[in-house]
Amino acid sequence: MDVKTLCLGILAHGDASGYEIKKLFEQKYSHFYEASFGSIYPALARLTEAGLVSFSQQAQSKRPDKKVYRITTAGRIAFLDDLGKMPGRDRIRSDFLATLLFGDLLSPGQVDKMIAIRVAEYHALIDAMAACNTKGLTPGHAFVNGFGLTVYRAMVAYLENNRHALVGQTLLGARDHAAAAKSAQAQPLPRSQPAPEEMQT
Amino acid sequence: MDVKTLCLGILAHGDASGYEIKKLFEQKYSHFYEASFGSIYPALARLTEAGLVSFSQQAQSKRPDKKVYRITTAGRIAFLDDLGKMPGRDRIRSDFLATLLFGDLLSPGQVDKMIAIRVAEYHALIDAMAACNTKGLTPGHAFVNGFGLTVYRAMVAYLENNRHALVGQTLLGARDHAAAAKSAQAQPLPRSQPAPEEMQT
């Protein structure tokens, strides 16, 4: 599901301007989707071209006209058609976990700090989501919000319960690394070990 | 952290070929990162150009030569330098949640089926991760693996505990939608309501 389709879906739940859609992305959907102005405005333009949405221009004093978009009947049909397809795999790219994967190459202090920061961020997100929850949300939004809340809580709990393990291991590893650095390669992995034939740098 | 940097990190933990790196991505790191051949091979070529890795060519009967990459000292320095930087925000794009957000526009059967499929997929992932866990993993890998395991379990638990709520709401909503469809717009959201001036389709 690309930005264009999600915008269409958002408009299926009510009229909105590009700016309002952006706020929705960052305030309510940020735990499973994100989109910048640079993708939202062109998306709305394409949808308009395709006749899937229309817009009304609202003049504002001293500001660019606000364009309030509304989904058309053709748009509703197209969206439902898209929704029916089985969703693809979730795309996740976590710099945080990718960094911790190499925790043994960092100082314990750095690892601990990174985790502390992340925990604080999750706490803030959880508070924000818990506050907005159980109001006048659509069933889908409530479900998805609850999902995010649950996941963030599980993440925080894991980090708080296991950070000592990683930080501790990192400490213990420090000496090993000093030793390993002398020998050409430290290889705890069962990967291509053999035959350095013609090394080309 | 881009594919190039992660490849460098993987090589910091041991030598590997492009093909082996790809397997690592899909078998061990798939819960927080993914990369295709089309990004891995060019990444290794760029790293070689930059002198951050070298490779030894291993002739294989009736197969393209296997290139086993090894990180250089310059590569280790560059990688540690990168690791030290605070990780950016995680990028998540969930088609699944984006679809369920509009659960009220789907039939209860469709919603239920999507959730059932997802639950089954997570169960499979959990079994695979639980099996590979607690072996000869680096501290970082064990930590990251445990993180993924915990998160997937929380997701499954949430889906199993709350699917009935969404499916039920969807059922109840069916009648409302039939009614709402007659009036021009059903708008449960506090968004731009007013002034349809010059609607342009």
Next chain:
DNA sequence: ACGGACATGTAACACGTTACATGATTAA
């Protein structure tokens, strides 16, 4: 006979980000 694992690589394409351009209002 067919698909999957092994093995590397390229090129076209899609998609989205970042930064820029413009400009008023309001709160710290």
Next chain:
DNA sequence: TTAATCATGTAACGTGTTACATGTCCGT
């Protein structure tokens, strides 16, 4: 005066995916 909110949009750029090109060996 500095930053944030409101408001829309474009263009360059980066990054990664998909599909293609090539070919063997092995299991069923």
